[in-house]
Amino acid sequence: MGVETKNILIVGVGGQGIISATDILAQVLVSTEYDVKVSEAHGMSQGGGSVNTMVRFGNKVYSPVIEKGQADYMLAFEKLEALRWSNFLKPGSTVIMNDEIIKPLPVLLGKAKYPDDIEERIRRRVTNLVTIDAGNLAESVGSRRAANIVLLACLATFMPVPKDVWYACIERRVPPKAVEVSKSAFDMGYEFL
Amino acid sequence: MKMLLSGNEAIAYGAYAAGVKVATGYLGTPSMEILENLVKYDEVDASWSPNEKVALEVGIGASMGGARALVAMKHVGVNVAADPLFTLAYTGVNGGLVLVSADDPAMHSSQNEQDNRHYARSAKVPMLEPSDSEEAAWLVDEGFKISERFDIPVLLRTTTRVNHSRSLVDVNIERRKREAKLERDVEKYVMIPAHARQRREILEQRLAALAGYSEEFPGNRIEWVSRDIGFITSGISYQYVREAFPEASILKLTMTYPPPGRLITDFIRQLERVIVVEELDPFIEDQIRAWGLPVIGKQLIPGIGELNLETIRAVLDDGKSNYYEGREEDDLPVRPPVLCAGCPHRGVFYILRKTGLMVAGDIGCHTLGVLPPLESMDTCLCMGASIGNAMGLQKVTGRKDVVAVIGDSTFVHSGITPLIDIVYNRGMTTVLILDNRTTAVTGRQSHPGTGVTLRRKEGRQLDFEKLVKAIGVKSVRVVDPYDLETVHTAVKEETEKDEPSVIIFKRACVLVDEVKSEPLMVTDTCDGCKECIWLGCPALSWGEERARIDPSRCPGCGICIQVCKKEAIVKYEQPDKGAGI
Structure with missing residues (x-):
C-alpha cells in the first residue's frame, strides 16, 4: 500500500469563492500524480446557502465523499459553517478558519442567535485550529475578493506540493487581471502560519 | 492526458468523442452542465429545448436522420419525456440515441427522488450506470454503439454524486467520424397500430439479444477476493462498497438492464453470502429474487436518500470498524438559501x-x-x-x-x-x-x-x-x-x-443585470417597527433597536424604502459624513 488517502473538507457560504479555490486545489493535486476525487454540493447555493466541497487524494481513491469523522483538513470560509461541519473532523486534524461571520436569515430576523463559542466548541474536537482574517489580508494586497486565495495558501503549507505549482494553477484559473493580486494573496496566506 | 472532469463534463466529452451531432435537453440540477459543456464544441449542434419532451423528440428526429443524438435531463424531466420514450423503444433508432437521466437521490435540488432505473424496464430499453467520470465518458460511447447495434435508445442513468463529482479521465480519444444516412422506413417509424404490433414483437427479440450481450459486456465484471462474502452493486454505490470492504468480492454491474442473469447466478452460487447494495429502490434485488436466488438487500440497506460510507459500513459492522462517530452540532441556526438582495x-x-x-x-x-x-x-x-x-x-x-x-x-x-x-x-x-x-x-x-x-x-x-x-x-x-x-x-x-x-x-434577475444604484442605509428616524425585516433581504438585519443595512450586500433596489413608514431608509453616505449606520 502507498500513500493513505487524505481528506480535505472545504465549507462556507455561496459566493465566497469556494468552488474556484477547490478547482485550484484539485488541479494542484492532479499535477502531483495522485489519484484525486472532488465532490461538490451546491444545489441552491447561489442564494446564500451553505456550500461544501470535498477533495480526496492518495494512491487510489474510491468514494468522492468524505466520511464523518474522517477529514484530515477543514478549510472553513465562515465560522458558523466551520462549526456545522466539525463532526467530519478526524481527531488530530487541522482546521483553518476564516475570521468571518455571515449571519444566516434566522439570525438576521432575530429568531436565532449566532453562536459566540465557535472556537471553543471546535477546540473540543481538535487542537490544531488556525483562525485567519483572510478578508483584511487580501484587502491589504489589493482586493478582498482574493480572500479565498489567502485561505487556500494556508492549506497549501500542509500539502506535499511546491509553491511554483500553486502559482501555475492560480494563473490558469483566475482572470488575467487578477493574477498578480492572487499571487500576492497567496504569499500572504502562505507566510501566515 | 488525464484530466479531472465532473461526470457531466465527462459525458459531454464522451459524446463529442463518439461523434454526436445533435444534443438537446432541458435544464435541471444535476444535469445542465452536460449541454453547457457540449456547446463548447463547434461540431455539435447543442441547444436548450423548451421542455424535455421536445428535447427528446428533436433528438429522435436527428436519430431518424442518421445522426448520433444525446438528450440530457434531470430525473423528473424523464416523466415529461416519457411519452416519446416508450414508443421510441418500438421504432428503434437510425443514428444512435443516448438519453441521460440525472437522478437526484437525497433531493439536493429536487422535489422527489424517484428511481429512474424503473424506466429502463417499463420502457424496455437498455440502461448503463457509470460510477465515476472515466466510466461516464466510456459509457456514452458504448451507449451509442449498443443503440445502433441493437436498434434501440439507451438510457444512461447517473446520480448527483456522479454528475457533480470530479475524477480523472483519459482524454486522448479522437472524435469518431460518422456519416448520417437518412432512412425512410414507414413500418419502422410510423407507429399506427398495425406497424406497432410488428415492432412490439421485434422489441422483444432485441431485448433477448441485449440480455445475451449483457453477459459479455465488459462493464459487468467480477472482482474476486473473498469466497465468504460478496456484493452486487452499481453506480456510485460501487465506490462506497469497494472502499469500505477491500476484502469482499464484488460483482459490479454497469449494464443494469437487461441484467446479466448467468453472471449473477454464477456469482451468487460461489459465495456464502451476497448483499445487493443499491441506492433507492430494490431494482437489482427484485430481479434477482424473481429468479429465486438468495440475496440480502433492502432489509439491510436504506431505501431512502443517498448511501455513503457510514451507512454501508454499518451493514457489516463487526465492532472492528474504526470510524469515528462524529456527533452533530445540532443546535445551530440553519442557513436556508434566500432570495438574493435586490431579487425582483x-x-x-x-x-x-x-x-x-x-x-x-x-x-x-x-x-x-x-x-x-x-x-x-x-x-x-x-x-x-x-x-x-x-x-x-x-x-x-x-x-x-x-x-x-x-x-x-x-x-x-x-x-x-x-x-x-x-x-x-x-x-x-x-x-x-x-x-x-x-x-x-x-x-x-x-x-x-x-x-x-x-x-x-x-x-x-x-x-x-x-x-x-x-x-x-x-x-x-x-x-x-x-x-x-x-x-x-x-x-x-x-x-x-x-x-x-x-x-x-x-425585471431581470439581479445576478444577470446588476442594479447600478447606490447602497442604502438606515437613519436615526427608524423606530424599530421591523417592517423592512419582513422582506427577508440578506442585506437587512435587526440590530439592537433598529434595522441595519450592510452596504457591501445592498444593491440599492429600493424595495425597503417603499415599506418603511418612517422614511428612515436613504441612500448610503460614508459614516464620516455624519450619518450613523
Whole structure:
C-alpha cells in the first residue's frame, strides 16, 4: 500500500469563492500524480446557502465523499459553517478558519442567535485550529475578493506540493487581471502560519 | 492526458468523442452542465429545448436522420419525456440515441427522488450506470454503439454524486467520424397500430439479444477476493462498497438492464453470502429474487436518500470498524438559501403575504417565497403545475383570489397549456408570471423568453404579452416588480375580476443585470417597527433597536424604502459624513 488517502473538507457560504479555490486545489493535486476525487454540493447555493466541497487524494481513491469523522483538513470560509461541519473532523486534524461571520436569515430576523463559542466548541474536537482574517489580508494586497486565495495558501503549507505549482494553477484559473493580486494573496496566506 | 472532469463534463466529452451531432435537453440540477459543456464544441449542434419532451423528440428526429443524438435531463424531466420514450423503444433508432437521466437521490435540488432505473424496464430499453467520470465518458460511447447495434435508445442513468463529482479521465480519444444516412422506413417509424404490433414483437427479440450481450459486456465484471462474502452493486454505490470492504468480492454491474442473469447466478452460487447494495429502490434485488436466488438487500440497506460510507459500513459492522462517530452540532441556526438582495421576486411575495391570497407556486428560485419571513405559497408540485393547481383550487373553493405564480422559464416549459385550459373552460384564475429574463435557479441559462440560445447566439424571442393575449386572456398587465404600489394595485384589481388574467412582472434577475444604484442605509428616524425585516433581504438585519443595512450586500433596489413608514431608509453616505449606520 502507498500513500493513505487524505481528506480535505472545504465549507462556507455561496459566493465566497469556494468552488474556484477547490478547482485550484484539485488541479494542484492532479499535477502531483495522485489519484484525486472532488465532490461538490451546491444545489441552491447561489442564494446564500451553505456550500461544501470535498477533495480526496492518495494512491487510489474510491468514494468522492468524505466520511464523518474522517477529514484530515477543514478549510472553513465562515465560522458558523466551520462549526456545522466539525463532526467530519478526524481527531488530530487541522482546521483553518476564516475570521468571518455571515449571519444566516434566522439570525438576521432575530429568531436565532449566532453562536459566540465557535472556537471553543471546535477546540473540543481538535487542537490544531488556525483562525485567519483572510478578508483584511487580501484587502491589504489589493482586493478582498482574493480572500479565498489567502485561505487556500494556508492549506497549501500542509500539502506535499511546491509553491511554483500553486502559482501555475492560480494563473490558469483566475482572470488575467487578477493574477498578480492572487499571487500576492497567496504569499500572504502562505507566510501566515 | 488525464484530466479531472465532473461526470457531466465527462459525458459531454464522451459524446463529442463518439461523434454526436445533435444534443438537446432541458435544464435541471444535476444535469445542465452536460449541454453547457457540449456547446463548447463547434461540431455539435447543442441547444436548450423548451421542455424535455421536445428535447427528446428533436433528438429522435436527428436519430431518424442518421445522426448520433444525446438528450440530457434531470430525473423528473424523464416523466415529461416519457411519452416519446416508450414508443421510441418500438421504432428503434437510425443514428444512435443516448438519453441521460440525472437522478437526484437525497433531493439536493429536487422535489422527489424517484428511481429512474424503473424506466429502463417499463420502457424496455437498455440502461448503463457509470460510477465515476472515466466510466461516464466510456459509457456514452458504448451507449451509442449498443443503440445502433441493437436498434434501440439507451438510457444512461447517473446520480448527483456522479454528475457533480470530479475524477480523472483519459482524454486522448479522437472524435469518431460518422456519416448520417437518412432512412425512410414507414413500418419502422410510423407507429399506427398495425406497424406497432410488428415492432412490439421485434422489441422483444432485441431485448433477448441485449440480455445475451449483457453477459459479455465488459462493464459487468467480477472482482474476486473473498469466497465468504460478496456484493452486487452499481453506480456510485460501487465506490462506497469497494472502499469500505477491500476484502469482499464484488460483482459490479454497469449494464443494469437487461441484467446479466448467468453472471449473477454464477456469482451468487460461489459465495456464502451476497448483499445487493443499491441506492433507492430494490431494482437489482427484485430481479434477482424473481429468479429465486438468495440475496440480502433492502432489509439491510436504506431505501431512502443517498448511501455513503457510514451507512454501508454499518451493514457489516463487526465492532472492528474504526470510524469515528462524529456527533452533530445540532443546535445551530440553519442557513436556508434566500432570495438574493435586490431579487425582483421579493416585492411580489411581500405583497402576496399582505393580501393573504391563496398562492399556487411552481419550480424555481421563487419557490423560496414559501420560507419565512415571506411565507406566501400554498402549493408546489412540479414544473408548470401552479396554473392547473390554481384552477382546480378555484373550482372547489369558489375563490377568485387563488393565484398561480410561475417563473418565465417554467411558464415556457409547461405553463402555456394549463393557461389555455383556464381560458377555454372559463376559469377566473390570475396568473403571475415572474419574468426575470433567465432560468435563475439552475445558474442563469437562457430560454425562449430571453431570445438568446445556448450558443449565446440571437434566437427569436418569445413575447409573453402577445402569447397570453393570443391564448385569449383579455386582461394582461406588465408591471415592474420593484414598484410595490403598482404591484399591489395590479394584484388587487386582477384578482377581483370574473375572468382569467395575467400579470407579467418584468425585471431581470439581479445576478444577470446588476442594479447600478447606490447602497442604502438606515437613519436615526427608524423606530424599530421591523417592517423592512419582513422582506427577508440578506442585506437587512435587526440590530439592537433598529434595522441595519450592510452596504457591501445592498444593491440599492429600493424595495425597503417603499415599506418603511418612517422614511428612515436613504441612500448610503460614508459614516464620516455624519450619518450613523
